[in-house]
Amino acid sequence: MNEFMRQFGLFLQAGAGVFSGINLIIVAIAVLLGLIVGAIPGLTGTMALALLINLTYKLPSDQAVAFMLGVYVGAVSGGLFSAIMLNIPGTPNAAATALDGYPLAKQGKGGKALFGGVFASCLGTLISCLIMLIATPFLSQIALKFGKWEMFLLAIFGITICGNLSVDCSPLKGWIAGFLGFFVALIGVEALYNAARFVFTAPLRSGVELIPALIGLFGVAEVLTVLQDRTPVQVNSDMGSILPNREELKQLLRPLFRSSLIGCGIGAIPGAGEDIAAWLSYSTGKSRGKDRANFGKGSFEGLACSETANNACIPGAMIPMLTLAIPGSTQAAMFLAALNLHGVQPGPMLTVKAPAFVYSVGLTLIVAAIVMVILALVLTKPMVKILQINRKVLMPIIVVLTVVGAYASRMNLFDIKLMLVFGVIGFMLRKMNFPLAPLTLGLILGGTADTNFRQSLTMGGSVLTRLVGDILLVVVLYSLISGALKTIKSAKAELAAEKS
Amino acid sequence: MQDKKERNAAKDLFSGIVLVIFGIYIVHEALNLKIYNTFIDAPGFFPSIVGAIIAVLGGILAFIGFKLGGIREIKEICSFKVFKDFIVSENTTRVIILIAMMVIYIWGFLGRIHFIAATAIYLTANFLYLKAVEKWWLSVIIAVVTSFIVYYAFKFIFGITML
Numbered sequence: 001m002n003e004f005m006r007q008f009g010l011f012l013q014a015g016a017g018v019f020s021g022i023n024l025i026i027v028a029i030a031v032l033l034g035l036i037v038g039a040i041p042g043l044t045g046t047m048a049l050a051l052l053i054n055l056t057y058k059l060p061s062d063q064a065v066a067f068m069l070g071v072y073v074g075a076v077s078g079g080l081f082s083a084i085m086l087n088i089p090g091t092p093n094a095a096a097t098a099l100d101g102y103p104l105a106k107q108g109k110g111g112k113a114l115f116g117g118v119f120a121s122c123l124g125t126l127i128s129c130l131i132m133l134i135a136t137p138f139l140s141q142i143a144l145k146f147g148k149w150e151m152f153l154l155a156i157f158g159i160t161i162c163g164n165l166s167v168d169c170s171p172l173k174g175w176i177a178g179f180l181g182f183f184v185a186l187i188g189v190e191a192l193y194n195a196a197r198f199v200f201t202a203p204l205r206s207g208v209e210l211i212p213a214l215i216g217l218f219g220v221a222e223v224l225t226v227l228q229d230r231t232p233v234q235v236n237s238d239m240g241s242i243l244p245n246r247e248e249l250k251q252l253l254r255p256l257f258r259s260s261l262i263g264c265g266i267g268a269i270p271g272a273g274e275d276i277a278a279w280l281s282y283s284t285g286k287s288r289g290k291d292r293a294n295f296g297k298g299s300f301e302g303l304a305c306s307e308t309a310n311n312a313c314i315p316g317a318m319i320p321m322l323t324l325a326i327p328g329s330t331q332a333a334m335f336l337a338a339l340n341l342h343g344v345q346p347g348p349m350l351t352v353k354a355p356a357f358v359y360s361v362g363l364t365l366i367v368a369a370i371v372m373v374i375l376a377l378v379l380t381k382p383m384v385k386i387l388q389i390n391r392k393v394l395m396p397i398i399v400v401l402t403v404v405g406a407y408a409s410r411m412n413l414f415d416i417k418l419m420l421v422f423g424v425i426g427f428m429l430r431k432m433n434f435p436l437a438p439l440t441l442g443l444i445l446g447g448t449a450d451t452n453f454r455q456s457l458t459m460g461g462s463v464l465t466r467l468v469g470d471i472l473l474v475v476v477l478y479s480l481i482s483g484a485l486k487t488i489k490s491a492k493a494e495l496a497a498e499k500s
Numbered sequence: 501m502q503d504k505k506e507r508n509a510a511k512d513l514f515s516g517i518v519l520v521i522f523g524i525y526i527v528h529e530a531l532n533l534k535i536y537n538t539f540i541d542a543p544g545f546f547p548s549i550v551g552a553i554i555a556v557l558g559g560i561l562a563f564i565g566f567k568l569g570g571i572r573e574i575k576e577i578c579s580f581k582v583f584k585d586f587i588v589s590e591n592t593t594r595v596i597i598l599i600a601m602m603v604i605y606i607w608g609f610l611g612r613i614h615f616i617a618a619t620a621i622y623l624t625a626n627f628l629y630l631k632a633v634e635k636w637w638l639s640v641i642i643a644v645v646t647s648f649i650v651y652y653a654f655k656f657i658f659g660i661t662m663l
């Protein structure tokens with residue numbers, strides 16, 4: 001009872017901060033900016049966070065956190081605008097949305113599909129937030145029992161599971177990307193003996209800075225990818241009305257709980273991300289949904305499956321990020337980098353050092369989701385004009401913004417050069433079909449894995465007698481074996497196709 | 501589809517070989533790092549494992565690429581005509597030029613000339629190369645105005661000490 005009252009007190013304390021006037025304004029602006037950036041084809045949610053982190057450098061940490069969360073929620077949903085109106089997903093997580101959204105737009109129901117998508121996104125975020133608010137304090141208690149061996153295993157689990165779940169490639173490439181991320185994280189002076197490792201140039205002694213690296217991987221690489229593509233943009237101007245009728249609303253609400261649970265669950269898996277959540281929810285809906293016959297032909301239920309899950313992923317991704325400092329998606333990784341920049345250190349000690357923070361995050365996400373629906377109600381039709389923006393003008397300007405973003409975190413010219421190097425590496429890895437999510441996760445977890453692994457080995461065999469560690473070891477081994485089997489299966493299938 | 505798959509085999513074979521070499525390099529460098537106490541807590545211990553894993557996984561990737569006809573595809577790519585087509589293809593040229601412009605902007609201009617001038621030159625060059633707007637003078641105006649806006653917005657509104 002005492003613990004319940006303590007948690008309730010923290011909840012109220014967090015609420016007082018979140019619902020202050022200035023915070024609400026910041027969240028509203030952030031959601032709008034997130035929606036705009038997310039709506040532009042080629043600009044992903046991660047890129048939105050990478051670009052807009054610039055605006056938070058001088059903000060107090062609570063306002064910066066509110067701003068980044070607003071951008072996160074807006075950007076994940078923003079992708080549906082181009083998915084529905086252009087059949088070009090603005091973000092990868094909106095790819096499944098295009099399957100039903102675009103046919104709806106062609107039927108003259110574009111306005112209803114846009115608003116319906118945002119509405120489903122909002123409900124997905126709200127349900128997932130409730131799960132997050134209940135689960136996170138509980139998981140934090142478990143996380144406090146994690147020792148060095150368990151932290152090492154978690155890092156390995158993070159990149160193996162993330163590699164296993166990578167879309168469009170075998171787990172093998174995901175794992176390689178993850179270990180490459182580990183290597184990059186090992187550059188610089190290490191923590192135990194202050195020994196310099198792989199320091200190719202003097203500024204690298206302090207290691208590879210996370211923010212310039214992520215801005216390069218997701219900003220510059222995306223600009224190059226978008227400018228390589230010359231797809232002409234044609235917007236269907238006939239949107240029809242915005243508010244769905246009762247039958248359409250029922251269809252939107254039907255997959256709500258299932259898709260929210262899928263989204264939240266996938267979000268909680270390290271590095272899995274919103275696109276996997278959306279596809280899994282869509283394919284589940286396609287096999288079990290009441291309106292499954294119309295999936296792919298313009299079904300509101302299909303649209304809701306994708307949109308509910310990708311936004312429900314956001315609070316889900318916050319669970320491992322807040323409790324273990326392991327981001328659930330690349331967007332969450334960017335958010336983690338922003339938190340570090342503002343002096344907030346997520347991880348097992350967060351609930352001890354800043355016990356109200358989890359509630360602040362949850363409540364801010366709820367506010368952002370509600371603000372998003374209000375903005376969508378007012379701005380859906382004007383927002384469509386953003387899709388016609390000239391990408392050849394926009395992309396070079398984005399390069400300039402990424403330059404400022406990389407520079408501003410430490411006022412260091414070397415960081416801009418580092419960003420460009422990572423941009424080119426990211427572009428080449430994409431061309432070679434290597435996923436970037438495991439690389440990001442490796443980059444974040446590499447230092448933790450190194451230090452904890454060496455320290456736990458010096459402790460001897462005692463680490464293997466702990467129940468939590470043993471369970472994690474089994475999970476890691478299962479993840480490795482299932483990934484290896486998946487790789488072998490996909491190689492055999494390709495070989496059979498090659499022979500035939 | 502066949503074309504795309506074959507190219508993937510060549511990509512896998514090539515990237516696999518590069519990864520094997522890179523992994524061996526990491527192991528070599530890691531093993532040369534000083535051992536302070538015992539090998540298992542030495543600075544080079546974990547990187548040597550990471551390097552070995554990268555080399556092994558790269559080897560597996562190269563093997564899969566080889567089995568899927570990577571050698572044949574690489575031979576085709578190395579033939580003069582295909583190589584020439586790749587080098588002079590519009591997409592390759594565009595990416596190389598865009599990266600070159602970024603390199604010149606970041607290495608050549610930033611920190612040496614004022615941010616506004618550097619950015620205006622970079623943007624103008626990009627707009628003209630990409631034929632982003634029809635009139636050349638409009639490219640210059642957009643570039644200059646954007647450079648001023650970015651500089652003053654970040655300097656005075658967001659409080660960042662600009663280059």
